[in-house]
Amino acid sequence: MKGIHRLVAGILGVGLILSGCGCRSHGVKIGGPGGLQEIPVGDFSSLTGDTATFGTSTHNGLALAIEQANAAGGVKDLPIKLYTEDDQSMPDVARTVVTKLITEDHVIAVVGEVASTRSLAAAPICQQYKIPMITPASTNPAVTQKGDYIFRTCFTDDFQAAVMAHFARDQGYKRVAVFKDIRNDYSMGIAKIFEAEFTNLGGTITGEQTYQEGDTDFKAQLNSLKGQNPDAVLIPGYYSEVGTIARQAREIGLNVPLLGCDGWDSPKLIQAAGNALNGCYFSDHYFSKDIKDPAMQKFFADYKAKYGYSPDALAALGFDAGNLLVDALKRAKSLTPADLRDAIATTKDFPGITGKITIDANRNARKAAIIMKIVGEKKVLYKVYTPEEIDQ
Amino acid sequence: MRIFIQQLIFGIQLGSLYALIALGYTMVYGVLSLINFAHGDVYMVGAYIGFYACTYWLPFQRISADPHAAVMNIVLAVVVLLLSMLMCGALGVVIERFAYRPLRNGLGITDAHFWGFALSLPVAFHFHLFHKVSDGAGRFLFGIMWFLLIGVIVGYALRPVIRWISLRTVLSPSRLNALITAIGVSLLLENGGWLVFGPNPEFIGTMVPEKNFKILGGVIINSSQLAILVISLILMLILRHIVLHTRTGKAMRAISHDIEAAKMMGINTDKVISVTFAIGGALAGAGGMMVGVLTHVQITPLFGLLPGIKAFVAAVIGGPGNIPGAVLGGIIMGVAEAFVGGSSFSTYRDAIAFTILIIILLVRPAGLLGRNVAEKV
Numbered sequence: 147m148k149g150i151h152r153l154v155a156g157i158l159g160v161g162l163i164l165s166g167c168g169c170r171s172h173g174v175k176i177g178g179p180g181g182l183q184e185i186p187v188g189d190f191s192s193l194t195g196d197t198a199t200f201g202t203s204t205h206n207g208l209a210l211a212i213e214q215a216n217a218a219g220g221v222k223d224l225p226i227k228l229y230t231e232d233d234q235s236m237p238d239v240a241r242t243v244v245t246k247l248i249t250e251d252h253v254i255a256v257v258g259e260v261a262s263t264r265s266l267a268a269a270p271i272c273q274q275y276k277i278p279m280i281t282p283a284s285t286n287p288a289v290t291q292k293g294d295y296i297f298r299t300c301f302t303d304d305f306q307a308a309v310m311a312h313f314a315r316d317q318g319y320k321r322v323a324v325f326k327d328i329r330n331d332y333s334m335g336i337a338k339i340f341e342a343e344f345t346n347l348g349g350t351i352t353g354e355q356t357y358q359e360g361d362t363d364f365k366a367q368l369n370s371l372k373g374q375n376p377d378a379v380l381i382p383g384y385y386s387e388v389g390t391i392a393r394q395a396r397e398i399g400l401n402v403p404l405l406g407c408d409g410w411d412s413p414k415l416i417q418a419a420g421n422a423l424n425g426c427y428f429s430d431h432y433f434s435k436d437i438k439d440p441a442m443q444k445f446f447a448d449y450k451a452k453y454g455y456s457p458d459a460l461a462a463l464g465f466d467a468g469n470l471l472v473d474a475l476k477r478a479k480s481l482t483p484a485d486l487r488d489a490i491a492t493t494k495d496f497p498g499i500t501g502k503i504t505i506d507a508n509r510n511a512r513k514a515a516i517i518m519k520i521v522g523e524k525k526v527l528y529k530v531y532t533p534e535e536i537d538q
Numbered sequence: 539m540r541i542f543i544q545q546l547i548f549g550i551q552l553g554s555l556y557a558l559i560a561l562g563y564t565m566v567y568g569v570l571s572l573i574n575f576a577h578g579d580v581y582m583v584g585a586y587i588g589f590y591a592c593t594y595w596l597p598f599q600r601i602s603a604d605p606h607a608a609v610m611n612i613v614l615a616v617v618v619l620l621l622s623m624l625m626c627g628a629l630g631v632v633i634e635r636f637a638y639r640p641l642r643n644g645l646g647i648t649d650a651h652f653w654g655f656a657l658s659l660p661v662a663f664h665f666h667l668f669h670k671v672s673d674g675a676g677r678f679l680f681g682i683m684w685f686l687l688i689g690v691i692v693g694y695a696l697r698p699v700i701r702w703i704s705l706r707t708v709l710s711p712s713r714l715n716a717l718i719t720a721i722g723v724s725l726l727l728e729n730g731g732w733l734v735f736g737p738n739p740e741f742i743g744t745m746v747p748e749k750n751f752k753i754l755g756g757v758i759i760n761s762s763q764l765a766i767l768v769i770s771l772i773l774m775l776i777l778r779h780i781v782l783h784t785r786t787g788k789a790m791r792a793i794s795h796d797i798e799a800a801k802m803m804g805i806n807t808d809k810v811i812s813v814t815f816a817i818g819g820a821l822a823g824a825g826g827m828m829v830g831v832l833t834h835v836q837i838t839p840l841f842g843l844l845p846g847i848k849a850f851v852a853a854v855i856g857g858p859g860n861i862p863g864a865v866l867g868g869i870i871m872g873v874a875e876a877f878v879g880g881s882s883f884s885t886y887r888d889a890i891a892f893t894i895l896i897i898i899l900l901v902r903p904a905g906l907l908g909r910n911v912a913e914k915v
Contacts, residue, residue, distance in 0.1 A: 196838070198738045328885055356885045360844075362835035365548045366879030366887075373541045386739055390835050397760040398544070399750060418741040418834065 184227040185220075185481060187212070187471065188247035188277075190258040190268065195235025196359065196386050199412040200260035204282050204464030205230060206453055208257055211468025214448070221475040229253055237267035244268040248275045254483050255280065255475075257467050260460055261384075262286030262303075262332040269296045278487045282467035283431075283460050285408065286331050290509045295483075297490050297509045299467045299498070300431055301533075303335045306407050307382075309429050309515045309531045310336075311343035314378060314405065317427075322405070323376035324354040325367065325391065327383045336382035336407055352376045357387065364391045365398055372400040384409040389418020396422045403427060411459050416523045423520045427528060432501045432514045433459040436527040441499045459500070466498035543757050545876045551763045553872020554770035558825040559849030560856070560864040561777060562630075562818030568794035568859035569814050571713060575720040576633055578846015579727035580819050584626045584826025585837045586731070589740050591618040592831060598745050608747045615746050615831060619769070622827035623820040630819025631812050637723045639808065641716050644707050650700040654693025658685050661692075663733055731839025739836035746832065762832040773824055774865060777817065781861060786813055794859060844888075848875075851895050857908020866906060870894065 189208055192201030209228060216225045229251045231243035240259065247253050248271065256272050256279045259265040265284035272279035273293030281289055281296070285303045290296045314322055322344060327333035341351050352374035355367035368391070371379060379395070381388055381404055388410055395404065406428035416423070435446065435456070445465060449457040457465075473496055475481070478489040496503040501513035512533045519528040559581055566574045592598055596614050599607040636652040667684040749761045781787040789810045792800040801807050825845075830837050852871045856863025874894055878887040898906060 194736075194738060196739055196836075353882075360838075360840075362829065362833070362841075362845075363548075363552055363875075363879075366545055366876040367884050369541060369544050369548065370880040370884075386836055389741065390833070393834050397748070397750065397758075397762070398548075399752075399758040414741065417743060418836065420744045420834070 184225050185475065186227050186229060186251055186253045188244070188251060188253035188256040188258070189228055189230045190233050190240055190243050190247065190256065190264075191230065192235040192259070192261065192264065193230075193232040195233075197235050197261055197384055197412075199385070199414055199458075200283070200460055201232070201235070203458050203460035204258075204260055204467075206449070207457065207461035207464025207466075208282070208468040210449060210452055211465045211472065213452075215469075215472040221472060222481065224481075226472070226475070233259070233264055235261070235264075237264050240264040240267045241271060244271050248272070248277050253277065254481060255471055255486055257282060257464075257471060259284055262289055262335070263330060265289045266292070266331060269293065272296060276487075277483050278490055280467050280471060280490065282463040283408070284332075286335050287510075288331070288335075294491075294509070295487055297505060299470055299503055299511050300463050300500070301513050301515060302510055303332065303407075304339050305512070305533065305536065306429050306515060307336045307339035308343045308536050309517075310380065310405055310407065311340050311347055311349070312531065312536060313427065313429070313517055313529065314344060314380075315347045315349060317378070317403075319349065319377040321350045321352045321374070321376045323352045323371045323374055323379045325364075325371060325379055325381045325383075326354060326356055327359055327387065328356040329358050330383065332409060333382045333384075337380070340380055340382070357383075357391070359384070359387065361387065362390065363394075365394050368395050368400055369398050372398060376402060378403045378405050380405045382407045382409065385412035385415040385418065389415055389420075389422075392419045392422035392426070408459065411518075413458065416520075416525075421523060424522055426520045427517050428520075429515050429531075430518050431459040431463055432516055432530070433462040433499070434516060434518070434527040439499070441497070445499050462500050466500050466503065470496050470498065470503060540756050541880070543754075545880045546873065547757065547759060547763070549873030549876030550869060551767050551872070552876060553852075553869035554767050555825050555829060555868075556845065556849045556852045556871050557865040557868025558770050558773065558821045559845060560852040560868045561774070561861065562822050563850050563853040564856070564858055564861060564864040565790070565814050565818050567853065568861075569790060569797070569811055570638070570716070571859075572638065572716045573720060573850070573858075574633075574638075574815075574818070575717075575846075575850075576637075576723040576727055577818065577822055578842035578849065579724050579731070580626050580629055580633075580842070581822040581826040581845060582731065582837075582839060582842030583629055583727065584622045584823030585830035585841055586735055586740075586826075587622040587625050587823065588618055588827035588830040589742050589837055591621055592742050592745050593740075611745055611747070618831065619824060619827055622823040624823075626823025626826070627816040627820035630815035630817075630822075633723055633819075634812055634815040637719050638716055639811075641719060642709070643808070644709055645700050645704040647697060647700065650696040651690075651693035653700070654691070654696050655685070655689035657692050657696075658689035659730070661688055728839050728843070735839055739838045741836055742831050742834060744834070766828050766832055769824065769828060773821060777821070777861070780817065786810060790814060848888075848891065851892065855895055855898050855905055857902075857905025860905065860907045863905055863907035 189205060191205040192198060212226050212228050220226060229247055231247060233240035233243050244256060247256060256277055258268060259281055260283040262284045265281045266289055269279060269289055269292035273295050276295055278295050281298050283300050285300060285306055287302045287304055290298050324337050324341060326337040345351060355371055357364055357367060379402060381391060388406060392404055404426040408430050410428040411430050445462060449461060470493060474486060474489040478485045491505055493503060493505045503511045505511060514530055514532045516527055517529040518525045562577045566572055598611055598614055636649060640649055662685045667681050751759045753759060781790060789805045792805060793807055793810055797807060829835060848871055852867035853864045855870055856867030871891055874891055875887050878890045
C-alpha cells in the first residue's frame with residue numbers, strides 16, 4: 147500500500163511540474179504614473195487554442211501599429227511598451243491575464259480579443275479598475291454595454307446580421323435556414339437579429355438547428371435542415387467548426403450556398419473545408435486586397451515585410467485599434483486612464499484603414515461591411531454595404 | 539421517410555465508431571474489472587498519428603485529375619490505418635504495463651526505468667529541450683535524444699528507490715486504486731497532448747477521393763461514411779474470430795470468468811491482459827484515425843474526451859464485459875444521437891443519450907446483454 151501511495155504522489159508531482167511549465171514572467175516593473183519611462187499598454191489575445199488565428203492576427207496588427215508609432219517618436223516623448231498575454235482561447239484565462247496586466251504590469255489601456263465571449267469576460271474587470279479597454283474585433287453588442295470604459299473599433303453584430311439579411315434578400319433567397327453555435331454569444335446574437343431582420347424584409351426562416359463548439363458530427367442536424375429545402379443556410383460560427391460543417395453538408399447532399407459572418411475569416415477555413423465552401427458568402431470587415439486604397443496597400447506591404455505573410459481582416463482591425471489608441475494617447479490631457487478614456491470617447495472621423503472611425507455615444511464604431519465570396523479555394527471581394535444603405 | 543432512413547444511416551455510422559471504442563472498454567472490464575478511462579485518449583492519439591502520417595510522414599499526393607495519385611493515396615491511407623492501430627496498440631500495452639500492472643503485481647526494476655523516462659518528460663519540457671514535430675525533424679529528434687538521455691540517468695537513479703518501495707509494499711488489489719490511476723493516465727495523456735502536439739487544432743485535408751452515392755429514393759451515402767462502416771465491421775469480425783476461435787481468446791474468456799482459477803490452470807494472465815490492451819488500443823486507434831482522416835474534423839488533445847465518455851456509456855448499456863453488448867450499446871448511442879440531433883431538440887442530444895442510459899440501467903441493472911451475477915461481499 148505504501149508503495150502505491152508514493153506512486154500516486156509521484157504522478158501528482160509530475161502533474162504539478164507539467165502544469166508549472168506554462169508560467170511566464172515579465173522582468174520589467176513600472177513605477178507609479180509620476181515616474182513613467184514608457185507607456186505600458188496591455189494586449190490579451192488568443193495566440194493559442196481553438197481560435198488561435200484570430201488572436202495571432204489582431205496581435206500582429208496591433209504590434210505593427212505600436213512599432214510604427216514608436217519609430218515615429220512615440221507619444222509625448224515616451225515609447226509605448228506592449229505587454230502581451232495569451233488567453234489560450236478560454237474566457238477564464240482571459241479574466242486572469244487581464245487582471246494580471248492591470249494589477250502587475252500597471253497598463254493604462256487594454257486592447258483585446260476577437261471572440262465576444264472572451265471580451266465579455268474581460269470587460270467587467272477593466273471597468274472595475276477603470277482602465278480603458280478597446281476591443282478591435284468583438285462584435286457582440288453586449289461588450290460595450292459593460293461600462294463607460296469599454297470601446298469598440300469595429301461594427302456590431304446587429305449591423306453585421308442586418309447586412310447578411312439584406313444580402314440574402316438581394317441575392318433572391320426566399321427561404322433561409324439557420325445553424326448556430328448554442329454556446330457562443332456571437333453566434334446566438336447574429337442568428338437572433340438575422341432572423342428578425344430577414345423576416346422583416348419579407349423572407350422566411352425555414353427553421354434552425356444548433357451545434358456546440360467542439361462538436362465533430364453535424365450530419366444529423368444538417369440532414370434535418372436539408373429536409374426544409376432552404377435556398378441558403380446561415381452559419382454564424384467560427385472557422386474551427388464551419389469547415390467541417392461545410393464538408394459534411396456537401397457529403398449529405400446539402401448543396402445550397404452557406405452564409406457566414408466575420409468568424410469565418412481565417413486562413414485555416416479553406417484548409418478545413420477543402421472546396422466544400424465554393425460559392426459561399428460571408429460578411430467581413432471593410433478590408434480586402436481588392437480595395438485600391440493607398441493606406442490599405444501600404445499596410446499590406448508593411449505587414450508582409452514584418453511577418454512574411456499577408457494580413458487578414460482581423461490583423462487590419464488590430465492595426466486600426468492600435469493606431470486609434472496612439473491617437474488618443476497623443477490627444478489625452480495626461481497619461482492617466484481617466485484622461486485616456488475621455489480622449490478615446492471623443493474620437494471623431496479617425497482615418498482607419500478599415501474605414502473612418504467615429505466613436506458614438508454607446509462607445510461603438512459605425513463602419514461599412516463587405517461581402518466576401520469564396521471561389522474555389524480563394525476569397526474575393528463581392529459587395530460593399532455601408533451603414534447608410536442598411537438604415538433605409 | 540427519406541429523412542428517417544438517412545438519419546438511421548448516420549446513426550449506425552456514428553454508432554459503429556462508438557462501438558469500436560466501447561469494445562476496448564468492455565474487453566478490459568471483462569478481464570480486469572477495470573474502467574480504463576485512458577481509453578478515449580488512446581483514440582485521440584490515433585487521430586494525431588493519422589494527422590502526422592498524412593501530413594508529414596507519408597508521401598500523400600494532392601488528389602486532382604490524376605487517377606494514379608488517388609489509388610496511391612488509398613493504399614497509403616490503409617498503411618496509415620495499420621500504423622495507427624499498431625502504435626495505439628503499443629500505447630495500450632505500455633499503459634497497462636506501467637500504470638496498471640504495478641498495482642496488481644508490485645513494482646519491478648523495469649518500472650524504475652519507465653518512471654525515469656516519465657520524469658524526464660517534464661524536465662525536458664521545463665528546459666525547453668522539446669520541439670514540436672512541425673518545428674523540423676532535426677530539432678524534434680534532438681529533443682528526443684535529450685529526453686532519452688535524461689530518462690536513462692533518472693531511471694538508474696530510481697532503481698534503489700523502486701527496490702526500497704517494492705520491499706515494503708503490501709499488495710492489496712483494490713479496484714479504486716486502479717480506477718484513480720486510470721483517471722491519472724487519462725489526464726496525463728490529455729495534458730501531455732497539449733505539450734507534444736501543441737494547442738492549436740489540426741485538420742487533415744482531403745487525402746482520399748470522396749464520392750456521394752444515391753440509393754433508394756434520394757438517400758445519400760458518402761464513400762467515407764461507407765468506408766468507416768465497412769472497416770469497423772471488418773475489425774469487429776476479426777475481433778470475434780480472435781475471441782471465439784483462438785487460444786488467446788479462450789484464455790481471455792477464462793480470465794474474465796475467474797482470473798485466479800485461470801492462473802491456476804497455467805494461463806499466463808499478464809500476457810493475455812497485455813494482448814487485451816493491445817487489441818483495445820488498436821481498435822481505438824483505428825477509430826481515431828478514421829474520424830480524423832475521413833471526416834476532416836478538427837483534432838485537439840481533448841478530441842477523445844466526449845467520444846470516450848459516450849463509448850463508455852455504450853459499454854455500460856450493453857453490459858460491461860460483454861462484447862456483442864458493446865456493439866449493440868454503441869449502435870444505440872449513435873442512432874439515438876442522430877435522431878435527437880436531427881429533431882428540434884438537437885441541443886439536448888447528449889442529455890438524452892444519458893437519459894437512455896439511466897432508463898436502461900433502471901430496467902436492466904447489468905446492461906442489455908449483461909448477466910446479473912450476485913457478488914459475494
